[in-house]
Amino acid sequence: MNKLFASLGCAVCLAATTAQARADDAASRFRAIYTQEWTWRQDQFRGLDDEDSQGAPSDHLPRVDAATQAMREHYWAGVLKKLDAIKPAELHGEGAVDYAVYRFQIETLLADQHFRTWEMPFNSDSGFWSDLGFTARATYATPQEYRDYIGKLRDIPRYFGEETDNMRLGLARGFSQPKVVLQGRTQSISEVIDAPGESNLFYTPFKHMPASIPAAGQARLRAEALAAIRDAVIPAYAKLLRFMQDEYIPEARTGIAAEDLPDGKAxxxxxxxxxxxxxxxxxxxxxxxxxxxxxxxxxxxxxxxxxxxxxxxxxxxxxxxxxxxxxxxxxxxxxxxxxxxxxxxxxxxxxxxxxxxxxxxxxxxxxxxxxxxxxxxxxxxxxxxxxxxxxxxxxxxxxxxxxxxxxxxxxxxxxxxxxxxxxxxxxxxxxxxxxxxxxxxxxxxxxxxxxxxxxxxxxxxxxxxxxxxxxxxxxxxxxxxxxxxxxxxxxxxxxxxxxxxxxxxxxxxxxxxxxxxxxxxxxxxxMAIRQDRARAKQALGAKFDIRAFHDAVLSTGSVPLPVLDARIDRFIAGGGKSPYADEKHCDCKSP
Known part of the structure; x- marks a missing residue:
């Protein structure tokens, strides 16, 4: 009988060891996938800024041409295939959450490539040309940061050329912004053209340069910037304005419904x-x-x-x-x-x-x-x-x-x-x-x-x-x-x-x-957050702490709503405990 129990115990230990090995292997493979892809993704969009964030340092703007877009679609399709080979059930704790969040990101990126949303690279209040204004208004501290910025200015003609080529592809298949929302949308382009020299938006970082840069160095950088504005920036914006006025706006679609676009319902x-x-x-x-x-x-x-x-x-x-x-x-x-x-x-x-x-x-x-x-x-x-x-x-x-x-x-x-x-x-x-x-x-x-x-x-x-x-x-x-x-x-x-x-x-x-x-x-x-809060409050009763609930919501990073719902389920199951109770998940302290 003792031998039987010993045999059963060994079998249980072996099963547990095997399951742990599978989990470790799945976690390792998943980590390798997202680490490699995230590094690649950041490199793909290096140098691109908007109102929400500043891109990684670069002396050039991203490539956005059709061949690059096709390459990205192929790459993300390969990533999704690799994700298919991982069983989420084998990932434990935050690993399973990471998988759900990451898979949603990749599916979304791939869907945008499939529908070729890059052929319509602007909306009614933001676009590739106006986003560069945030680059112009950023703060620079070192000579290299200023040189990188000047490099991006010199790259604008190439970048705008690729974007307008993409927009032509969209026009050709009826995938454009509606004409009705384009009236007056070229003002931000015209203002760059009409402001020469030091009055130009893109000269902004050179108006007040840090004293740590010697005066002679400041003078050289300012001269380079003025040359880039004169020779690259203003001509590129002028060419974009002609394209918008003479080609894009006249040929833009007259309807406004997304479902009227190619494969519109999908x-x-x-x-x-x-x-x-x-x-x-x-x-x-x-x-x-x-x-x-x-x-x-x-x-x-x-x-x-x-x-x-x-x-x-x-x-x-x-x-x-x-x-x-x-x-x-x-x-x-x-x-x-x-x-x-x-x-x-x-x-x-x-x-x-x-x-x-x-x-x-x-x-x-x-x-x-x-x-x-x-x-x-x-x-x-x-x-x-x-x-x-x-x-x-x-x-x-x-x-x-x-x-x-x-x-x-x-x-x-x-x-x-x-x-x-x-x-x-x-x-x-x-x-x-x-x-x-x-x-x-x-x-x-x-x-x-x-x-x-x-x-x-x-x-x-x-x-x-x-x-x-x-x-x-x-x-x-x-x-x-x-x-x-x-x-x-x-x-x-x-x-x-x-x-x-x-x-x-x-x-x-x-x-x-x-x-x-x-x-x-x-x-x-x-609605999802308020419903999560009501559910937690009802389940926890007197144990419900509004600060702990908000910490649970905010500790996830940006996640799909079903993932947030599941996080609050775990918050409830854990008795409404703050995710920061053990001080392991964040390097910041409340002021």
Whole structure:
């Protein structure tokens, strides 16, 4: 009998050892796949900056030609095949989470290559030429950094040539931006052409150079920059302007629905999956949006009653859009109000989030060349941009919600915090998934109620109007791209259901037309976080700690919504414990 037990014990030990060996092998193979691909991916896009991040150092811009795009598609297809050979069940702990996040990233990258989205490399407010403005506004400290920057300036003609070749390919198959959203979109190109020498945007880094660079070295670098602007930058922008005016805009498509593009239904569904991380149909999203709008509308009516206003809903919206009390008189006033709100949040955010990032953020106006077609604000690592253009379109009653979303505890907190995480692979620290990132930022507007940031019924209405704006996106985006709404129908829906100013309604609808499905990520992401919170609170009861819950949400890096749901399930199963209780997952300390 003892021999039998001994034999059984050995068999159990052998099985456990074999299972562990399989798990170690799977983890090792998976780590090798994502480490190699992430390094390759960073090299592919080296030198490319936008408003959210600065690219890795480089003296040139990325290659974007059709042959390079085909190579990338082939590469990512190979990566996906390698992932297929790994069984997620053999990965333990965070390894299984890493696999789910990484596979979603690769599937999304591959889908974009399959639908050749690179043939349409711009939308209504951002594009390859305007993103270079963030490179021009970056901070440089050493001679090599300045030389790299000048190298990128000299590379602009090649880069623009490849982008316009790609756009021609799109035009040839009917894959272009709609003509209706292109009017006035060349202003940011013209402004570069019309500003010679030291007045040019791309000379900005040379106006104030660090004293650590000797005067003679500064003079040489400035001369090289002026030559690059004169010989490369301005001619490239002039050639791009001629292409846009003479070729692209005249030949752009007249329809606005994504489903009218080549393989349009599949393309729009792929965009929905990319931006929501969910497999919802356009019809289901549209119905959900209508239902949520009805709920929010009732809340808005209740808030109107609190103001004492006696007129109709439409009359109240007109009152908000036209009464001078709700609008800043100068750009500085708007910026200072935003700063005041941000500092008020600073004093309270530690009561709601346990782990805060080291990095702080500046509050700056949206650059003048972008402002006329830009959103009301944008936030990211180190920056909260406030649009001070057209002040009658920037209501103060919406500023608290905007600030919570774009600065802290929204984008300017979440993104740096993810980057500071230790123990997560880089593809989770630095990549951005819209449903998670925008969902969190919109949830922060909701959280502002509990933090006491909305001080008047008008500010509360501004919050609800922003909620309606995001829920309305579910209706409008699917209305445009699936149900074939007109541009006017979409504008009228926002005008009748939100307190947004007319200018913002026009720029926002053009954004949805030019960027299919991105607008869906906000409200669906917020709903997921609020549902996760309600589930955790019900399950944990008195053990529920709001700071620990928020830490659990923020500790994941940017992840698909189903992955976040699973993370909160583990948070509940672990008794609501903060992921930082053992201080092993992050190298940062709360201030």
């Amino acid at each position: 393309f729009y569904q792929a965009q929905i999956r990319e931006y929501t991380t969910l497999d919802m149909s356009p019809d289901a999203i549209h119905r959900l949006g209508l239902a949520q709008m009805a709920i929010i509308h009732r809340q808005m009516l209740d808030t109107i009653r609190q103001t004492g206003f006696k007129g109709s809903f439409a009359e109240f919206l007109h009152f908000l859009r036209t009464d001078p009390r709700f609008y800043a008189k100068t750009p500085d006033e708007l910026l200072k109000d935003a700063a005041w709100i941000a500092k008020e949040v600073d004093g309270k955010v530690g009561d709601y989030i346990g782990r805060l990032p080291r990095r702080r953020f500046a509050i700056e106006p949206v650059p003048a060349d972008l402002a006329p077609i830009y959103t009301g604000g944008r936030g990211g690592p180190g920056i909260y941009l406030v649009n001070t253009y057209n002040l009658p379109a920037r209501p103060l009653y919406s500023l608290p919600a905007l600030t919570l979303h774009e600065s802290s505890p929204g984008h300017a907190l979440q993104m740096p915090l993810a980057a500071e995480m230790q123990g997560l692979p880089d593809f989770r620290r630095y990549a951005y998934i819209s449903a998670y990132g925008e969902g969190w930022a919109l949830y922060c507007e909701y959280l502002g109620q509990e933090m006491g940031i909305y001080h008047t019924p008008y500010e509360q209405f501004g919050y609800l109007s922003y909620q309606a704006w995001r829920a309305a996106r579910l209706v409008v985006d699917t209305g445009i791209h699936h149900l074939h709404w007109t541009r006017k129908q979409a504008q009228d829906y926002l005008r009748e259901n939100t307190a947004l100013a007319d200018h913002e309604i026009e720029t926002e609808v053009d954004r949805y037309i030019a960027w299919p499905a991105q607008a869906l990520s906000y409200y669906l992401g917020e």
